[in-house]
Amino acid sequence: MDLIxxxxxxxxxxNGEKLLQLLAVDNVDAQQAVFEKLQSRPAxxxxxxxxxxxxxxxxxxxVWEEVVEALCCMRVALVQGNAVAAxxxxxxATGPFNKLFREDMGTWLVRPMGGFVRALRxxxxxxxxxxxxxxxxxxxxxxxxxxxxxxFSSAHQGAGNRDKKMAALDVVIVLxxxxxxxxxxxxxxxxxxxxxxxxxxxxxxxxxxxxxxxxFFVGRLAIFAEDYNEAEEHLTYAxxxxxxxxxxxxxAVARFLIPVxxxxxxxxxxxLLEAFGLTVYAxxxxxxxxxxxxxxxxxxxxxxxAFIHAGTYLLMxxxxxxxxxxxxxxxxxxxxxxxxxxxHQLPLVKFQAALAAQGAEMDIDEVECLVANLIFRGYVKGxxxxxxxxxxxxxxxxxxxxTAAMLADPNI
Amino acid sequence: MQEAxxxxxxxxxxxxxxxxxxxxxxxxxxxxxxxxxxxAYGGYTPGAAAPSGVSAAAPAGYSVAATQPATxxxxxxxxxxxxxxxxxxxxxxxxLPLVNGAASVPAVLPRPPPLPPADARSWQASAVRNRAGRxxxxxQSSSRRWQRAQQPSRGEYSARKRARRSPSSSSSSSSSSGxxxxxxxxxxxxxxxxxxxxxxxxxxxxxxxxxxxxSKARRVTKKRLAALRDDVAGAEEVDWDDFVVRGTAQALxxxxxxxxxxPDAAGVRPEPVLERALERLLGLLRAGxxxxxxxxxxxxxxxxxxxxxxxxxxxxxxxxxxxARAALEYGDVPEYNQxxxxxxxxxxxxxxxxxxxFLAYRILYxxxxxxxxxxxxxxxxxxxxxxxxxxxxxxxxxLQVREAVASGNFAAFFKLYxxxxxxGRALMDMALPRxxxxxxxxxxxxxxxSVPVALVARLLxxxxxxxxxxxxxxxxxxxxxxxxxxxxxxxxxxxxxGISKCVEWLRAHGAAVVDPASGDTSPTLDCKAxxxxxxxxxxxxxxxxxxxxxxxxxFLSRAFRELA
Numbered sequence: 019m020d021l022i023x024x025x026x027x028x029x030x031x032x033n034g035e036k037l038l039q040l041l042a043v044d045n046v047d048a049q050q051a052v053f054e055k056l057q058s059r060p061a062x063x064x065x066x067x068x069x070x071x072x073x074x075x076x077x078x079x080x081v082w083e084e085v086v087e088a089l090c091c092m093r094v095a096l097v098q099g100n101a102v103a104a105x106x107x108x109x110x111a112t113g114p115f116n117k118l119f120r121e122d123m124g125t126w127l128v129r130p131m132g133g134f135v136r137a138l139r140x141x142x143x144x145x146x147x148x149x150x151x152x153x154x155x156x157x158x159x160x161x162x163x164x165x166x167x168x169x170f171s172s173a174h175q176g177a178g179n180r181d182k183k184m185a186a187l188d189v190v191i192v193l194x195x196x197x198x199x200x201x202x203x204x205x206x207x208x209x210x211x212x213x214x215x216x217x218x219x220x221x222x223x224x225x226x227x228x229x230x231x232x233x234f235f236v237g238r239l240a241i242f243a244e245d246y247n248e249a250e251e252h253l254t255y256a257x258x259x260x261x262x263x264x265x266x267x268x269x270a271v272a273r274f275l276i277p278v279x280x281x282x283x284x285x286x287x288x289x290l291l292e293a294f295g296l297t298v299y300a301x302x303x304x305x306x307x308x309x310x311x312x313x314x315x316x317x318x319x320x321x322x323x324a325f326i327h328a329g330t331y332l333l334m335x336x337x338x339x340x341x342x343x344x345x346x347x348x349x350x351x352x353x354x355x356x357x358x359x360x361x362h363q364l365p366l367v368k369f370q371a372a373l374a375a376q377g378a379e380m381d382i383d384e385v386e387c388l389v390a391n392l393i394f395r396g397y398v399k400g401x402x403x404x405x406x407x408x409x410x411x412x413x414x415x416x417x418x419x420x421t422a423a424m425l426a427d428p429n430i
Numbered sequence: 431m432q433e434a435x436x437x438x439x440x441x442x443x444x445x446x447x448x449x450x451x452x453x454x455x456x457x458x459x460x461x462x463x464x465x466x467x468x469x470a471y472g473g474y475t476p477g478a479a480a481p482s483g484v485s486a487a488a489p490a491g492y493s494v495a496a497t498q499p500a501t502x503x504x505x506x507x508x509x510x511x512x513x514x515x516x517x518x519x520x521x522x523x524x525x526l527p528l529v530n531g532a533a534s535v536p537a538v539l540p541r542p543p544p545l546p547p548a549d550a551r552s553w554q555a556s557a558v559r560n561r562a563g564r565x566x567x568x569x570q571s572s573s574r575r576w577q578r579a580q581q582p583s584r585g586e587y588s589a590r591k592r593a594r595r596s597p598s599s600s601s602s603s604s605s606s607s608g609x610x611x612x613x614x615x616x617x618x619x620x621x622x623x624x625x626x627x628x629x630x631x632x633x634x635x636x637x638x639x640x641x642x643x644x645s646k647a648r649r650v651t652k653k654r655l656a657a658l659r660d661d662v663a664g665a666e667e668v669d670w671d672d673f674v675v676r677g678t679a680q681a682l683x684x685x686x687x688x689x690x691x692x693p694d695a696a697g698v699r700p701e702p703v704l705e706r707a708l709e710r711l712l713g714l715l716r717a718g719x720x721x722x723x724x725x726x727x728x729x730x731x732x733x734x735x736x737x738x739x740x741x742x743x744x745x746x747x748x749x750x751x752x753x754a755r756a757a758l759e760y761g762d763v764p765e766y767n768q769x770x771x772x773x774x775x776x777x778x779x780x781x782x783x784x785x786x787x788f789l790a791y792r793i794l795y796x797x798x799x800x801x802x803x804x805x806x807x808x809x810x811x812x813x814x815x816x817x818x819x820x821x822x823x824x825x826x827x828x829l830q831v832r833e834a835v836a837s838g839n840f841a842a843f844f845k846l847y848x849x850x851x852x853x854g855r856a857l858m859d860m861a862l863p864r865x866x867x868x869x870x871x872x873x874x875x876x877x878x879x880s881v882p883v884a885l886v887a888r889l890l891x892x893x894x895x896x897x898x899x900x901x902x903x904x905x906x907x908x909x910x911x912x913x914x915x916x917x918x919x920x921x922x923x924x925x926x927x928g929i930s931k932c933v934e935w936l937r938a939h940g941a942a943v944v945d946p947a948s949g950d951t952s953p954t955l956d957c958k959a960x961x962x963x964x965x966x967x968x969x970x971x972x973x974x975x976x977x978x979x980x981x982x983x984x985f986l987s988r989a990f991r992e993l994a
Contacts, residue, residue, distance in 0.1 A: 056504040059987055061812075152778060153810065154773070154774070174808060201806055201807075201810065229459075240805065242805065322816065323816055326809065326813050326816065327813070328814050329809060331809070331812065332805070332809065332836065335833070335836060335837070336837075338837055338839065379468050382886060383841055383885070383889055384839070384841040384842065386889075387840060387841035387842075387843075387872075387889060388839065388840060388874050389876070390839075390873060390875075390877070391838050391872055391876075391878035392838070393870040393872075393875065394871065394875045395838075401876060401877065402876050402877045402878070402880035402881075403877070403878070404882065404885055405875060410878075427838070428800065
């Protein structure tokens with residue numbers, strides 16, 4: 019396949035899909051073509067070829083020459099295995115491409131815009147890996163993200179044709195992916211504000227895949243902000259609208275949705291966990307049902323590495339209070355049976371014994387502290403009486419539903 | 431250098447004729463372009479070091495300039511314009527029309543100021559000149575604006591710049607010297623005196639214990655750097671290690687001055703001297719003689735020496751670690767953060783040091799600031815804390831603290847506070863006020879109608895609990911002056927003292943404490959009355975400059991040392 023001719027054809031016929039394919043970093047045909055070219059001419063410089071053939075095909079000079087030349091150089095660098103040079107070439111192409119997008123009056127560049135930012139993301143990540151950029155630094159990917167922001171503002175403004183704004187959500191999604199990779203989540207806020215602003219096209223106008231991805235990332239951000247109700251809303255939307263055949267994506271959404279739902283009191287069925295391969299959550303659901311602090315601690319310990327890697331460790335830890343609440347409820351039920359007169363005055367030593375049986379040895383002060391926390395956060399209704407060393411529980415609804423509890427840290 | 435002054439006067443006169451920067455807006459008739467866009471023309475006028483023409487013409491007394499060359503210049507330019515040669519004449523090689531002989535010196539132009547020291551022409555000149563109060567920003571920007579005005583294309587620009595840098599002048603471009611000298615001319619001697627007086631308040635501008643700024647080695651380096659700038663093609667083969675400063679100073683004591691130019695080798699201590707200096711400082715700190723202010727100064731000087739000599743080895747790690755510990759002990763959080771950032775990089779490179787101790791500190795710091803945006807960073811640090819590091823007691827302690835803070839388990843938090851190893855308490859002090867205050871909320875909400883203050887004191891860490899012993903290290907950690915760091919909220923040994931402190935704290939936060947009646951033993955906290963009345967008091971000891979412990983004598987002692 020003749021790469022430059024393919025470019026020229028796509029540009030001349032304004033074929034967005036073809037251009038998208040040519041932009042894709044993992045386009046095997048393009049890589050093969052460049053590889054063969056370099057075999058025959060190791061010092062091939064794409065610049066003059068690009069210029070002459072594009073000029074001929076497009077009947078005159080055009081900014082596309084710079085873009086295609088830079089992208090061909092990028093392919094050459096990638097074939098030679100030099101990701102750092104490749105990202106340099108790609109960033110060189112960004113300015114002219116941006117200009118072309120802004121000046122074009124049609125919508126054929128909407129799809130290629132998505133391809134362009136994805137190329138920036140992939141090559142930027144590869145360059146970071148190759149240059150061994152330490153985790154704290156943004157490196158090439160950070161610079162690529164800055165360029166993507168410029169592309170986003172062009173897409174968001176949609177100069178000349180309102181339908182060009184359809185490219186915006188695509189760019190937002192790729193930017194989210196990059197920011198999550200770089201752990202610079204504070205940059206996401208401005209993007210969300212832009213999406214919520216009235217200049218943005220109505221959310222439902224965008225294709226389902228983009229909507230689902232966007233809501234997924236917004237849900238994850240809400241988890242980090244400890245806003246669990248909102249997180250549940252976004253992730254549920256993403257889960258329900260995710261196409262049934264996109265099993266891996268659905269599992270990715272479920273991985274975050276299930277813990278959030280557990281925190282809010284809705285436990286997953288075993289069938290659901292098996293369907294998405296998330297049986298790692300099964301012991302947690304079990305611990306929440308039985309109030310087994312021991313099982314919770316053991317499971318947290320066993321899966322600590324996996325959870326920290328997935329970013330859900332802090333979330334799973336929050337289940338501890340719900341599990342303690344469950345244990346307290348069971349103790350209370352047993353106490354009610356054994357001593358019906360003083361049903362609502364639960365001696366704390368019983369709770370201490372229960373905890374000790376679970377392997378969590380605590381002295382009475384710590385037990386009081388634990389129950390005080392449960393009362394404060396609304397897991398349990400009642401109060402503590404230190405004089406009698408009992409927890410006096412409310413006569414009706416001593417253990418309200420988990421949705422009523424304070425899940426986030428109190429804002430004191 | 432004389433031709434540079436000659437050029438300066440020519441430029442001065444030219445600007446005087448054409449109204450300074452206003453000349454840029456002039457339209458030369460017939461071309462449609464402002465004159466300054468004519469490429470070579472712009473370079474021709476002032477700083478142009480047309481070697482033969484200028485050096486031959488400029489007489490020894492550089493008060494040549496005056497209006498004579500200005501009118502002559504104007505004539506030449508008009509002449510070129512009339513002949514239509516503005517764009518075609520080779521201005522680079524046209525000699526300046528300077529007049530031989532100093533007879534026609536006008537009285538209007540002021541006498542030029544005395545020549546500056548021979549080798550201090552460049553921007554890397556001595557600290558005195560840099561601190562002379564001259565606004566470098568303005569002159570730099572003006573010179574840059576002027577240079578931009580004459581920039582047609584890249585190749586020509588660099589050629590012109592190379593030509594301008596005449597062989598006998600130093601590495602600076604004469605445009606910068608021109609612009610700098612422009613400011614000198616505008617400032618009469620009174621201004622100059624004021625500047626020198628201002629500069630004098632910093633002493634010579636060099637670190638104590640270092641030599642002056644104009645050593646031969648420095649001049650040689652500057653020349654080499656200048657040559658490098660010209661040799662664009664050979665830049666890839668440069669061995670930058672050659673340009674790294676190799677210190678020669680021997681003083682063990684060196685205070686810190688922020689570098690404003692390339693460092694002087696005579697002021698930088700080499701590695702063996704640094705080792706001895708560090709040992710000396712650690713000994714002083716251990717003995718408890720010196721104030722933190724002094725130690726901070728010395729530490730920063732050592733860090734600067736390490737950075738400037740590109741030293742990245744065990745010594746650097748020890749310097750940073752000692753400084754971090756000293757900063758933590760004093761309570762200097764910004765310095766601690768700087769050191770911790772560097773240590774994260776150095777430890778990551780595999781250099782030997784107390785990796786576990788500082789990982790524990792990092793976990794504690796991020797736990798204390800988790801709500802202020804450190805949560806994600808905490809997750810990253812936790813990743814590092816898994817594996818072999820988790821076995822270390824400091825790291826285990828830090829992880830337990832994190833868990834306690836995350837789940838609101840304040841009883842465990844204060845137990846861990848009492849048992850904190852090394853300087854953990856200093857970091858837990860950052861989280862402590864918030865934990866205590868939220869615990870107060872929990873207690874007032876959960877306990878009805880009241881709770882004995884003895885229990886509150888026990889739970890909130892005012893009273894020492896039996897059975898918890900912190901394991902003090904055998905020897906003070908390097909950088910610390912105390913064997914055991916007690917922390918702001920060290921638990922009291924006796925219960926009465928603890929309870930009275932607790933009552934004090936409760937009352938300060940708006941809680942209603944009922945004093946014991948005659949029969950009772952301890953006061954009680956009235957939860958019902960306290961609900962809704964709790965608040966965080968304004969810290970009493972707050973000072974505008976932020977550091978309540980800063981002693982005015984420590985601050986002045988350095989000044990006294992200088993003047994003495």
